[in-house]
Amino acid sequence: MTESTSQAPSRRSLLGWGGAGLALGAAAAGGAAAVARTGDEPRSDAGAAVEFHGPHQAGIATPVQDRLHFAAFDVTTEDRAAFVELLKEWTVAARRMTAGRAVGDGAYGGPAEAPPDDTGEALGLKPSRLTLTVGFGPSLFGRFGLAGQRPDALVELPKFAGDNLDRDRSGGDLCVQACADDPQVAVHAIRNLARIGFGRVVVRWSQLGFGKTSSTTPDAQTPRNLFGFKDGTRNISGTEKDRLEKFVWAGEKDGPAWMAGGSYLVARRIRMHIETWDRTSLQEQEDIFGRDKGEGAPVGKAKERDEPFLKAMKPDAHVRLAHPDTNAGATILRRGYSFTDGTDGLGRLDAGLFFLAFQRDPRTGFIPIQRSLARDSLNEYIQHVGSAVFAVPPGVRDQDDWWGRTLFSEEA
Amino acid sequence: MTESTSQAPSRRSLLGWGGAGLALGAAAAGGAAAVARTGDEPRSDAGAAVEFHGPHQAGIATPVQDRLHFAAFDVTTEDRAAFVELLKEWTVAARRMTAGRAVGDGAYGGPAEAPPDDTGEALGLKPSRLTLTVGFGPSLFGRFGLAGQRPDALVELPKFAGDNLDRDRSGGDLCVQACADDPQVAVHAIRNLARIGFGRVVVRWSQLGFGKTSSTTPDAQTPRNLFGFKDGTRNISGTEKDRLEKFVWAGEKDGPAWMAGGSYLVARRIRMHIETWDRTSLQEQEDIFGRDKGEGAPVGKAKERDEPFLKAMKPDAHVRLAHPDTNAGATILRRGYSFTDGTDGLGRLDAGLFFLAFQRDPRTGFIPIQRSLARDSLNEYIQHVGSAVFAVPPGVRDQDDWWGRTLFSEEA
Numbered sequence: 001m002t003e004s005t006s007q008a009p010s011r012r013s014l015l016g017w018g019g020a021g022l023a024l025g026a027a028a029a030g031g032a033a034a035v036a037r038t039g040d041e042p043r044s045d046a047g048a049a050v051e052f053h054g055p056h057q058a059g060i061a062t063p064v065q066d067r068l069h070f071a072a073f074d075v076t077t078e079d080r081a082a083f084v085e086l087l088k089e090w091t092v093a094a095r096r097m098t099a100g101r102a103v104g105d106g107a108y109g110g111p112a113e114a115p116p117d118d119t120g121e122a123l124g125l126k127p128s129r130l131t132l133t134v135g136f137g138p139s140l141f142g143r144f145g146l147a148g149q150r151p152d153a154l155v156e157l158p159k160f161a162g163d164n165l166d167r168d169r170s171g172g173d174l175c176v177q178a179c180a181d182d183p184q185v186a187v188h189a190i191r192n193l194a195r196i197g198f199g200r201v202v203v204r205w206s207q208l209g210f211g212k213t214s215s216t217t218p219d220a221q222t223p224r225n226l227f228g229f230k231d232g233t234r235n236i237s238g239t240e241k242d243r244l245e246k247f248v249w250a251g252e253k254d255g256p257a258w259m260a261g262g263s264y265l266v267a268r269r270i271r272m273h274i275e276t277w278d279r280t281s282l283q284e285q286e287d288i289f290g291r292d293k294g295e296g297a298p299v300g301k302a303k304e305r306d307e308p309f310l311k312a313m314k315p316d317a318h319v320r321l322a323h324p325d326t327n328a329g330a331t332i333l334r335r336g337y338s339f340t341d342g343t344d345g346l347g348r349l350d351a352g353l354f355f356l357a358f359q360r361d362p363r364t365g366f367i368p369i370q371r372s373l374a375r376d377s378l379n380e381y382i383q384h385v386g387s388a389v390f391a392v393p394p395g396v397r398d399q400d401d402w403w404g405r406t407l408f409s410e411e412a
Numbered sequence: 413m414t415e416s417t418s419q420a421p422s423r424r425s426l427l428g429w430g431g432a433g434l435a436l437g438a439a440a441a442g443g444a445a446a447v448a449r450t451g452d453e454p455r456s457d458a459g460a461a462v463e464f465h466g467p468h469q470a471g472i473a474t475p476v477q478d479r480l481h482f483a484a485f486d487v488t489t490e491d492r493a494a495f496v497e498l499l500k501e502w503t504v505a506a507r508r509m510t511a512g513r514a515v516g517d518g519a520y521g522g523p524a525e526a527p528p529d530d531t532g533e534a535l536g537l538k539p540s541r542l543t544l545t546v547g548f549g550p551s552l553f554g555r556f557g558l559a560g561q562r563p564d565a566l567v568e569l570p571k572f573a574g575d576n577l578d579r580d581r582s583g584g585d586l587c588v589q590a591c592a593d594d595p596q597v598a599v600h601a602i603r604n605l606a607r608i609g610f611g612r613v614v615v616r617w618s619q620l621g622f623g624k625t626s627s628t629t630p631d632a633q634t635p636r637n638l639f640g641f642k643d644g645t646r647n648i649s650g651t652e653k654d655r656l657e658k659f660v661w662a663g664e665k666d667g668p669a670w671m672a673g674g675s676y677l678v679a680r681r682i683r684m685h686i687e688t689w690d691r692t693s694l695q696e697q698e699d700i701f702g703r704d705k706g707e708g709a710p711v712g713k714a715k716e717r718d719e720p721f722l723k724a725m726k727p728d729a730h731v732r733l734a735h736p737d738t739n740a741g742a743t744i745l746r747r748g749y750s751f752t753d754g755t756d757g758l759g760r761l762d763a764g765l766f767f768l769a770f771q772r773d774p775r776t777g778f779i780p781i782q783r784s785l786a787r788d789s790l791n792e793y794i795q796h797v798g799s800a801v802f803a804v805p806p807g808v809r810d811q812d813d814w815w816g817r818t819l820f821s822e823e824a
Contacts, residue, residue, distance in 0.1 A: 067622070069752070112695035119690055120640020120705055124633060168757070183622040187752050191761060195690050202759035208622065208752055210479075210595040221536060228532020278531055278607050283524035293532055340481070340599050340620055341753060345580070347614035349603060
């Protein structure tokens with residue numbers, strides 16, 4: 001999860017395209033150690049590469065990147081070996097793309113008669129802190145003889161008050177979360193994984209996010225959501241090892257051994273009725289959140305990070321109902337993004353929050369918090385329209401490891 | 413159109429929110445000259461402000477920003493005075509937002525009983541080179557007694573071979589193009605203009621673009637489209653005064669006087685069938701474009717900016733058919749963006765190019781070029797699904813001027 005700022009070559013420098021006269025030799029030599037260095041170094045951390053290997057997958061405790069492309073896939077093969085092969089191919093491609101390299105090893109110097117191994121639109125772009133994080137949905141465990149491996153924590157989410165879920169934006173046998181500081185890099189990654197998956201998986205739904213709404217960096221500004229409020233001030237920081245262990249990472253005794261070091265991801269597409277919100281008074285908006293709008297301070301306090309005094313807030317204030325003290329300590333790591341998907345048929349922006357939260361167990365994380373939010377005065381202005389839950393396996397340890405090995409090798 | 417990098421305060425420094433303890437005094441003092449300076453200066457040009465005033469609207473010759481939010485509106489009022497009042501209110505808001513300020517003059521310090529003047533999600537963000545560019549569609553001239561003012565150049569586009577236009581993504585009485593280096597700033601601007609327009613205009617359709625596909629800066633890297641190719645290498649640069657005069661700005665003798673200094677905008681939503689493209693051989697891809705994929709050099713040449721030799725290309729190559737030499741010199745300024753709007757019902761990415769082109773006259777610009785492209789071998793992989801054309805009035809000259817004054821004052 002460390003940022004290797006010194007290892008962030010331009011994608012361009014790593015590629016040899018047919019007929020392009022680029023550094024084909026360096027690319028064909030392959031291997032991360034053989035990376036050609038150029039003078040074209042990134043100007044800021046935003047261009048750097050995030051280490052792909054580690055005990056946990058990147059993209060959870062990693063400082064939140066600016067942009068998101070999230071895709072849920074359904075499996076279309078019944079051949080377990082073919083699916084395992086896909087996970088291995090995806091791992092190889094993810095390892096390369098997160099390092100700022102193209103999919104395929106020098107393949108652009110290959111035969112002109114074949115489709116390129118990489119679709120090319122990220123050529124010349126920086127690694128842009130791309131992370132790719134894979135998760136397995138409950139429905140996957142109905143396949144491939146995996147039923148006995150399904151974690152107890154991987155429950156189907158209950159129906160919550162106010163849910164209006166669109167089946168076409170919910171569920172999925174597996175998912176990939178792509179986060180990057182450049183949206184073209186995130187979109188390129190999902191597209192290439194979908195392409196590699198042809199004949200074995202198909203995209204069920206996908207979501208772009210244009211603005212992060214949470215920070216996992218202790219000193220960073222808390223971003224504002226589309227209601228104009230800072231939200232997620234007290235989010236778990238990626239450097240808070242104790243809280244990560246307590247609330248985010250699945251432990252060895254928590255469930256099946258294959259999930260040790262993993263986490264559980266809840267994804268919710270939350271439509272925000274911003275036209276209605278925008279006609280609400282400032283006082284009501286602040287009462288609803290339990291913070292002031294400008295500074296983000298809790299009711300009665302001066303500064304955003306001042307300890308909230310919950311009893312000073314209205315009983316149905318958002319901050320009060322979502323607070324751990326209201327929910328027996330329930331705490332989740334939020335990593336959501338604002339979205340705007342054009343306009344609905346009534347001239348209203350189809351906009352909102354694509355909520356993403358990681359936790360050690362949804363039964364003690366998202367579920368009690370969301371149940372508490374049934375009374376949230378914010379509900380008049382939002383609606384949950386998509387929902388999914390995934391078991392996020394542990395990280396890929398090294399060059400020989402692959403996504404999902406702990407799940408699929410135990411049974412083999 | 414000059415970049416005032418020295419005048420790029422944080423949005424935060426300009427606002428006084430109720431109860432927030434911020435620099436309310438400075439904001440309430442109002443006026444661009446009273447801007448409070450802080451130590452929070454932008455770290456790069458990407459955060460700077462683009463001058464709103466000038467003979468031409470910003471957002472045309474301005475170096476292309478990274479992100480787009482484009483909205484087409486329909487008029488819902490029959491009251492000409494109310495519409496003119498909207499244009500004036502929009503101008504005031506656009507002037508403030510492009511300078512990195514909130515809508516409304518210190519209004520956050522105003523009554524808590526009223527909705528805030530600004531929706532707030534851009535608070536604390538840099539101006540991010542935001543430009544707002546307004547255009548008037550042909551249908552607007554059927555309203556408000558404007559029929560006699562409609563420019564001859566503002567033709568309805570003919571039906572082109574292969575068009576498969578969705579009415580709900582086409583047309584519009586007027587449009588606003590918002591470009592910025594931060595998508596939240598662009599989305600915030602469109603949202604606030606739509607909010608101000610309540611009861612007078614309604615959003616007909618809107619489009620987000622996540623990646624620029626053209627450059628209007630002579631030395632910049634040509635961005636890649638979602639087919640992985642550099643496109644727009646020979647685009648008009650914002651510094652090429654002669655070509656801008658010849659091909660982009662409407663002159664005094666070109667048509668109605670109110671359009672002098674304006675331009676014409678053609679917008680096309682082009683769906684790209686990327687899954688099919690990705691299974692096409694490298695050779696075929698390069699033949700179709702008439703460039704190699706890695707460097708972007710024209711067929712038979714070494715470098716991207718080498719002069720293309722059209723006869724070396726296949727007769728149906730894209731570069732050849734779009735080239736001015738094939739189209740009696742027709743030249744347009746392109747400013748398009750890649751988009752990805754999730755997934756269609758068949759698991760394919762709903763992705764492509766939101767094509768935007770400015771020109772002095774569509775009859776000698778986009779229309780002959782698009783007719784020539786009827787033979788384009790690229791057509792197997794793309795489809796035009798949305799279309800609109802707008803007359804873009806000249807720039808707002810100064811603090812007292814407003815969008816559309818030359819059109820609406822002539823008749824008054």
